[in-house]
Amino acid sequence: MSIAPRFLDAGEAALVVEYGLHIDPAIHDRVMALDASLAAKSVRGIRETVPTFRSLMIHYDPLTLDRASLVKIVESLDATPAPAARKRWIVPCCYDPVFGEDLGHIAKEKNLSVEKVVALHAGATYRAYMYGFAPGFCYLGGAPAELTLSRRTTPRPPTLSQVIMIADGMSIITTISMPTGWWLVGRTPERFFSRNRDPAFLAEAGDQITFEPIDRATYDALDARAEKGEVVARSESAS
Amino acid sequence: MTGLKILTAGPGVTLQDHGRDGYLRYGVTAAGPMDRLAHATANLALGNEAGAAAIEVSLGGIEVAAEGGALSIAVAGGGFEVLLDGVKLPGWVRLELAPGSKLTVRAGIGGAWTYLAVAGQIDLPPFLNSLSTHTRSALGGLEGRGLAAGDMLAIAGAKAQAGAPERLLTPWLTRPTDVIRAVLGPQDDYFSEDQIEVFRQGPWTVSPRSDRMAFRLDGPRLTHARGFNIISDGIAMGSIQVPGDGQPLALMADRQSTGGYPKIATIIAPDVGRLAQLRPNQAFRFETVSVDEAVAARRADADALTAPMETEPVIRREFPSEFLLSVNLIGGATAG
Numbered sequence: 001m002s003i004a005p006r007f008l009d010a011g012e013a014a015l016v017v018e019y020g021l022h023i024d025p026a027i028h029d030r031v032m033a034l035d036a037s038l039a040a041k042s043v044r045g046i047r048e049t050v051p052t053f054r055s056l057m058i059h060y061d062p063l064t065l066d067r068a069s070l071v072k073i074v075e076s077l078d079a080t081p082a083p084a085a086r087k088r089w090i091v092p093c094c095y096d097p098v099f100g101e102d103l104g105h106i107a108k109e110k111n112l113s114v115e116k117v118v119a120l121h122a123g124a125t126y127r128a129y130m131y132g133f134a135p136g137f138c139y140l141g142g143a144p145a146e147l148t149l150s151r152r153t154t155p156r157p158p159t160l161s162q163v164i165m166i167a168d169g170m171s172i173i174t175t176i177s178m179p180t181g182w183w184l185v186g187r188t189p190e191r192f193f194s195r196n197r198d199p200a201f202l203a204e205a206g207d208q209i210t211f212e213p214i215d216r217a218t219y220d221a222l223d224a225r226a227e228k229g230e231v232v233a234r235s236e237s238a239s
Numbered sequence: 240m241t242g243l244k245i246l247t248a249g250p251g252v253t254l255q256d257h258g259r260d261g262y263l264r265y266g267v268t269a270a271g272p273m274d275r276l277a278h279a280t281a282n283l284a285l286g287n288e289a290g291a292a293a294i295e296v297s298l299g300g301i302e303v304a305a306e307g308g309a310l311s312i313a314v315a316g317g318g319f320e321v322l323l324d325g326v327k328l329p330g331w332v333r334l335e336l337a338p339g340s341k342l343t344v345r346a347g348i349g350g351a352w353t354y355l356a357v358a359g360q361i362d363l364p365p366f367l368n369s370l371s372t373h374t375r376s377a378l379g380g381l382e383g384r385g386l387a388a389g390d391m392l393a394i395a396g397a398k399a400q401a402g403a404p405e406r407l408l409t410p411w412l413t414r415p416t417d418v419i420r421a422v423l424g425p426q427d428d429y430f431s432e433d434q435i436e437v438f439r440q441g442p443w444t445v446s447p448r449s450d451r452m453a454f455r456l457d458g459p460r461l462t463h464a465r466g467f468n469i470i471s472d473g474i475a476m477g478s479i480q481v482p483g484d485g486q487p488l489a490l491m492a493d494r495q496s497t498g499g500y501p502k503i504a505t506i507i508a509p510d511v512g513r514l515a516q517l518r519p520n521q522a523f524r525f526e527t528v529s530v531d532e533a534v535a536a537r538r539a540d541a542d543a544l545t546a547p548m549e550t551e552p553v554i555r556r557e558f559p560s561e562f563l564l565s566v567n568l569i570g571g572a573t574a575g
Contacts, residue, residue: 008425011505012533014475016425023470050263050473052497057473059263062534063541131266132471132497135376138266139471176376193265195366195378201265 002030005078007071008055012062013047017074018055023141023170028129030078031056032206037077045070051205052130053139088238089203091173091188093122093164093211094219099187106166106183109149118213120144121164121185126171126209134178136193136201140171140209151181163187164211173209186211189222189232196229208238241308241397243357245390246341249299251451254361254380254392255492257290259369263473263496270371270379273352273451273492274512276540277316280409281356284313284333284548285398292363292370293356294386300345301355305336306391309399311358312336315407317350317516323404328553331412334404350516359396373493375452405550411543416517419510420528420536421479425472426501430481431464435527438487438503442522445514452493454514460485463501471499477506477514489514507533509540 008016017034020027028051035051038058045065050057060070095118097103107114126140143166151167158177159165165172165182172182175193188211192202203209214222222232255278258271272278272295279289287293294301296319314321315331322343323334330353336342344355363370363381372380381390427435437459446455456479467483474480478490480500489506490498504527506514517523528536 009422009505009530010425010473010475010502011422011477012507012530012537014473014505016473018425018472021470048261048263050496052472053470055472057263057475059475062530063538066534067530130471130497131264133266133495135262135265135267135378200367201262205264 005030005074007074009067010057012067013060015058015060015067015070016055017058017078020054023053023129025127025141027054028127028141028206034074034078035205038074041073041077043070043073052132086206086208086238087203087235088125088208088210090210090212090234090236091190092214092218092222092232093186093188094214094216095122095186096216096219098216099160099163099219100185102183103185106147106149106185110146112146117147117185120146121166122211122213124210128203128205128207128209130205134174134176136175136191138173138192138203140173141169143169143171145169149183152183153181155179155181159184160187162189162191187219189219189226191226194226194229196227197231202231202233241310241394242306243310243392243394244304244306245386245388245392246302246304247388248301248386248390249297250385251297251299252301252386253295253372253374254292254363254370254386255295255372256292256370258492259367259371259373259379262367266496267367267378268373268376268493268495269476270369270373270451271492272354273515274316274354276509276512276544277352277412278354279544280331280407280412280548281313281315281354283544284315284407284409284550285311285356285358287356287358289544291356292361293354296344296353296355298346298351300343301386302341302343303336303355304341305338307338308397309335309337310394310397311399312342313356313407314344314353315409315412316353318347319350319353320345320347328404329406331407331409332404332553333407333550335399335402349518351518352515357392357394358398358400359394362393362395375493404553406553408549408551411540414513414516416513416521417523418526419506419514419523420526420533421477421504421506421510422530422533423504423527424502425505426469427503429463429465429467429469429501430461430503434461434464435503437461439525439527441524443524444522445517445519447519450493451491452495454489454491456487456489461487461503467500469499469501471497474498474502475505477508477511478502479504479506491515507536509536
């Protein structure tokens with residue numbers, strides 16, 4: 001039997017339903033199940049929901065839906081979690097050293113060959129836990145334990161956009177150029193956020209992500225197509 | 240085509256509507272007005288929807304002109320100076336702007352933001368259902384940026400009610416700012432009871448290093464009872480997060496959707512706008528209230544906006560005395 005969630009107020013118009021304090025697929029499953037159940041129920045007064053690693057933030061209009069009723073609804077849904085429908089995204093990733101500029105450092109730190117680092121990163125299945133920081137900026141869990149390393153002590157200058165970075169057992173797919181303390185392993189031509197496309201966003205929190213290595217020429221070809229608004233990642237329903 | 244021409248605009252003048260709702264789950268900042276009550280007031284004074292796009296004017300000020308026809312305009316918010324062809328009007332005003340005239344809105348005796356609304360619709364394509372500008376991600380508004388001299392905003396369904404300027408009688412914008420109310424949590428359990436008391440008492444001031452994303456609060460240094468790293472969770476408008484240095488940050492309209500520091504409390508919606516109007520030298524403290532009290536305050540704001548808006552003719556130039564009272568500057572301001 002699962003532990004009951006904690007209900008935490010973020011002011012009078014947002015309720016945090018917290019399932020735990022850690023990054024854990026089982027906790028995230030419950031977050032996503034509640035999110036799906038609430039979406040299916042389309043509760044009057046709920047403005048939007050934000051799934052995170054360990055909690056669901058429910059933004060609501062307290063003049064339409066009072067807190068006690070909202071808690072009651074969540075409790076009734078939480079007892080019978082609906083399985084969240086999930087997709088698996090096969091995301092092309094170019095591990096060319098021009099993009100994966102930290103592969104050499106990671107290989108040295110972990111006493112592995114660069115080829116082995118790439119094989120490990122591309123061989124894992126990741127979970128899209130949540131978005132944050134910027135539109136389409138996606139936090140992934142499931143990095144291979146062999147590649148776990150701490151962040152840089154000093155942030156590096158701004159990266160390119162659409163880079164894949166790792167640190168602390170996590171991966172990030174970025175959508176913007178930014179200074180960062182994470183380590184760069186590659187770059188995807190896919191846009192997790194594109195204003196030239198409808199829908200503008202690609203994956204949902206809870207989806208699975210795998211990376212498919214591509215060479216530089218393929219990257220350039222796919223990048224040109226993605227820039228025009230085409231989706232270049234493939235998707236299938238996840239097991 | 241009728242339009243509003245921007246003659247000059249200071250930094251930080253942006254278009255804002257109700258906000259880019261519904262996309263927080265994809266990491267998209269909602270943006271929207273810093274002072275929601277004032278923004279809605281300016282719109283409602285013209286018969287617009289409360290959440291329609293209007294110009295959020297920073298302390299940098301703005302000068303505008305009507306092109307192709309007269310425009311009906313309302314200004315409401317902080318204690319800004321409003322001048323029509325150089326003649327001073329009340330800071331909260333409805334007026335007709337005829338082609339050839341110039342309307343100036345500039346920093347006045349208090350407050351940090353005011354709203355300039357135009358009757359009709361600012362005719363720009365929304366992005367993700369909103370015209371709100373988020374300059375950091377270059378989304379919304381006009382090319383995702385602040386307004387600048389030379390910009391032209393086409394106005395669809397422009398209306399001009401011929402007549403002399405009228406003062407808006409909007410007492411709900413006269414708000415005390417010495418006490419800001421907040422609901423504790425969601426991570427108040429990261430702080431001991433005496434630190435929560437330090438948080439309440441302050442006194443706090445808004446740091447000059449503040450922007451639409453976050454207001455840095457200068458005051459006592461808060462200490463955490465059990466570390467300051469949490470696994471990221473959601474952030475609400477008005478969340479007060481306390482990073483490792485113990486200086487709280489109130490997260491405002493351009494806040495990120497999620498974040499990783501403990502949030503000791505969340506400013507109630509009616510008081511986020513009050514905080515937004517503070518300038519760096521104005522001290523305040525926090526009062527912690529229950530969710531029920533916060534909802535009651537929110538309802539009072541909503542009720543104020545549903546009543547028909549009253550106005551009175553402008554018969555002489557005057558200072559916006561309601562605002563003087565609200566910022567406790569009345570003594571100094573009347574001396575001159």
